[in-house]
Amino acid sequence: MKTLIKxxxxxxxxxxxxxxxxxxxxxxxxxxxxxxxxxxxxxxxxSNEAKGVSIxxxxxxxxELEKDPNVVSPxxxxxxxxxQRPMSLGIFDYFIARLPGGRFTNVYLFKSYGEWMYFDIKTxxxxxxxxxxxxxxxxxxxxxxxxxxxxxxxVSETADKALGRFINPIIDHGWTDVMQRQSRELMxxxxxxxxxxxxxxxxxxxxxxxxxGKESPVQKPIKIGRLSKNLWLFEDHLSWIPPQIKSSDxxxxxxxxxxxxxxxNHDAGPYLLVLDESGEIGLLDKESLTIAxxxxxxxxxxxxxxxxxxxxxxxxxxxxxxxxxxxxxFFEDPEEVxxxxxxxxxxxxxxxxxxxxxxxxxxxxxxxxxxxxxALTVFxxxxxxxxxxxxxxxxxxxxxxxxxxxxxxxxxEAPWASTLTIGKYLAENLHxxxxxxxxxxxxxxxxxxxGHRALFFLPNSFIAMKGRERPVNFAERFFSALWLxxxxxxxxILLSIRVSKDAVVVGLSENTRLYWIIGxxxxxxxxxxxxxxxxxxxxxxxxxxxxxxxxxxxxxxxRCGSKWNVPELIPPAWRVLNGTEQIDDSSTTDxxxxxxx
Amino acid sequence: xxxxxxREVRDHIVYFIGAAAFSAVFIIMxxxxxxxxxxxxxxxxxxIVLGIPAITIVIFGIxxxxxxxxxxxxxxxxxxxxxxxxxxxxxxxxxxxxxxxxAILTLLVPLIITAVILMRFVSFLFPFPMFPGIVFNISVTVxxxxxxxxxxxxxxxxxxxPLTPSLGALCLTCILLPLIIVKGFGLHIxxxxxLFIVASLLRTWHTFMTxxx
Numbered sequence: 001m002k003t004l005i006k007x008x009x010x011x012x013x014x015x016x017x018x019x020x021x022x023x024x025x026x027x028x029x030x031x032x033x034x035x036x037x038x039x040x041x042x043x044x045x046x047s048n049e050a051k052g053v054s055i056x057x058x059x060x061x062x063x064e065l066e067k068d069p070n071v072v073s074p075x076x077x078x079x080x081x082x083x084q085r086p087m088s089l090g091i092f093d094y095f096i097a098r099l100p101g102g103r104f105t106n107v108y109l110f111k112s113y114g115e116w117m118y119f120d121i122k123t124x125x126x127x128x129x130x131x132x133x134x135x136x137x138x139x140x141x142x143x144x145x146x147x148x149x150x151x152x153x154x155v156s157e158t159a160d161k162a163l164g165r166f167i168n169p170i171i172d173h174g175w176t177d178v179m180q181r182q183s184r185e186l187m188x189x190x191x192x193x194x195x196x197x198x199x200x201x202x203x204x205x206x207x208x209x210x211x212x213g214k215e216s217p218v219q220k221p222i223k224i225g226r227l228s229k230n231l232w233l234f235e236d237h238l239s240w241i242p243p244q245i246k247s248s249d250x251x252x253x254x255x256x257x258x259x260x261x262x263x264x265n266h267d268a269g270p271y272l273l274v275l276d277e278s279g280e281i282g283l284l285d286k287e288s289l290t291i292a293x294x295x296x297x298x299x300x301x302x303x304x305x306x307x308x309x310x311x312x313x314x315x316x317x318x319x320x321x322x323x324x325x326x327x328x329x330f331f332e333d334p335e336e337v338x339x340x341x342x343x344x345x346x347x348x349x350x351x352x353x354x355x356x357x358x359x360x361x362x363x364x365x366x367x368x369x370x371x372x373x374x375a376l377t378v379f380x381x382x383x384x385x386x387x388x389x390x391x392x393x394x395x396x397x398x399x400x401x402x403x404x405x406x407x408x409x410x411x412x413e414a415p416w417a418s419t420l421t422i423g424k425y426l427a428e429n430l431h432x433x434x435x436x437x438x439x440x441x442x443x444x445x446x447x448x449x450x451g452h453r454a455l456f457f458l459p460n461s462f463i464a465m466k467g468r469e470r471p472v473n474f475a476e477r478f479f480s481a482l483w484l485x486x487x488x489x490x491x492x493i494l495l496s497i498r499v500s501k502d503a504v505v506v507g508l509s510e511n512t513r514l515y516w517i518i519g520x521x522x523x524x525x526x527x528x529x530x531x532x533x534x535x536x537x538x539x540x541x542x543x544x545x546x547x548x549x550x551x552x553x554x555x556x557x558x559r560c561g562s563k564w565n566v567p568e569l570i571p572p573a574w575r576v577l578n579g580t581e582q583i584d585d586s587s588t589t590d591x592x593x594x595x596x597x
Numbered sequence: 598x599x600x601x602x603x604r605e606v607r608d609h610i611v612y613f614i615g616a617a618a619f620s621a622v623f624i625i626m627x628x629x630x631x632x633x634x635x636x637x638x639x640x641x642x643x644x645i646v647l648g649i650p651a652i653t654i655v656i657f658g659i660x661x662x663x664x665x666x667x668x669x670x671x672x673x674x675x676x677x678x679x680x681x682x683x684x685x686x687x688x689x690x691x692x693x694x695x696x697x698x699x700a701i702l703t704l705l706v707p708l709i710i711t712a713v714i715l716m717r718f719v720s721f722l723f724p725f726p727m728f729p730g731i732v733f734n735i736s737v738t739v740x741x742x743x744x745x746x747x748x749x750x751x752x753x754x755x756x757x758x759p760l761t762p763s764l765g766a767l768c769l770t771c772i773l774l775p776l777i778i779v780k781g782f783g784l785h786i787x788x789x790x791x792l793f794i795v796a797s798l799l800r801t802w803h804t805f806m807t808x809x810x
Contacts, residue, residue: 021796032779
């Protein structure tokens, strides 16, 4: 074993691979920072106009409100790319993903030491603590701390096996909003048990829904309730403003005010939004806990090489879905009826006697992998797409204005954009060609967010963008992708010629030369640096036969194949003798004798 | 083997003293931060002002140790001398690497123990494990990064020109260190660092075994 390890360590190919790996890591890092700097600068230089999109009127408001004669500005749905790119770096992502509500934590809520919720993996139950307002007999209010254990079979104040076990629960993230928590109702979906649960904290009951059937449009829910991604990277990038009317209040100097009160907190009224792995958005009936239909799907932004018809959540750097509901509040006085967009009940001093919530539709946004393009789509209450808008840059050409897709404009239209794009392109082309080709084939395999931390496979490179292009002829798409890494291929060919010439000079065998040529073609600059570091360091001698440099450690000249021209060694005719020793005549050859004579 | 390690430790005792001193500084800083910890406030500025240069000095120090070990061997012909005794070159290199690991552990072990104790204190504040595995992840990543930088030192140090070991190691460490910023403390960085370390050690071993003394 010891000999084997020693043998492996001293093996030339092992040394080459080891050096190659060291070079690859150390070369990938400066190239990463070069790409990162260029991409970040490109994004920040993009005009604000190209970062936002809006739809007005928003097309979901009932006509009696939208077309009211007092309306001075229509309802508007708008979305902006507010991307904090450095936050996508691994060190920030590591900590963000572990904060309450993050990807890698079981803590869903931590507002204070008295208000929190987490999933206890050992017991398979959710543990929730909150402060309940109670009134003492002398009518003084006080807050009592309540701690509940929640399982699929029920809710209890003590951990009990009878409550059952959740296996892989996901909770409605909108519920962490203080106003939604007031409802004391929580929706849960368990990925393994494949059914929805409704938890009522007041009644302390759990209602289990039926398993998701094969006919359901939503098969693999990944998020429920508030549908958004990367809140740390993109804070509140989707907003909606109701139709505005002029204020009659003189103090407000006729400032426009909403036609009715509005508070949107991602509540979809009688439904709960459910996001499927495929990008479909389903509607869960909160009463029957079954999927009632489809409310839309995540929109695909227009990228550099066009847009796809469908997109998965993992393909988007960010998405957000905002449902719109119209709520009618009926009070004890039959004439007192109030309407609001969203849910305003939290703000009412008197409790309404009846509440009616009408689901109107959703606004959905999606941000492209590289964060340069955004799409905003409106879906009506039946899930039918009404309108879509994409971020655009208005290019001035004389008196004419041409709209350019922001995914393209980001690379060429902003000041210094062309220089930065060339910088990004060069950094991508110094990357090993084989890894660039691998990036082409694995373009959609990586999570969009992870692509911004990629060192070896580059999902945000131009060639990978080409790989994600709408499915056309495979060969045509592949060869046009190769054009994108043409400088890289040319560089690899030049370097492999150089390596080949040098390998002949230093006397590498034909097989070794072939491997080096293939390696340099595949890994480009990385292979060349590796070759320079591992090539035999031998002082060459001049061959007496061909006159070219030859290796002194080889029996034959590696250029002409001639052997060493070694003159025959002739023993000298003289010898040093001590006084007593006699010369034996027979020991000397005839030739020597002749020589002496 | 033990005698070889002892000799290496004695020759590079200054690095061990430095590691212990920096470890003490970091422990005092960590305790002081936790003592003044307030959820509503930002961490004290001095922790950042002192922390970043201190970490940089430590990492460069570890890299310098590897570089010095190899450079001194090359210029003072230590291995050449030892090889005349009944010691194989394998053992000389192994003793050197073990000494490097010991220096890194001198710095990290007290720090990790302190971090674990402090996390236990913090965990009393939370009714649930708030950041499970975070100390382990960060400790393993920092250890591997320190060892990778040490390996860079070993590779750059095998040179008779004094400028190459110092500047080369410094540049390569500057390139490798931001890997933590790019990848964080997750599984990806562990895989990259382990591969990098294995490759670096193989390269060092190959160079050390095949170069004439």
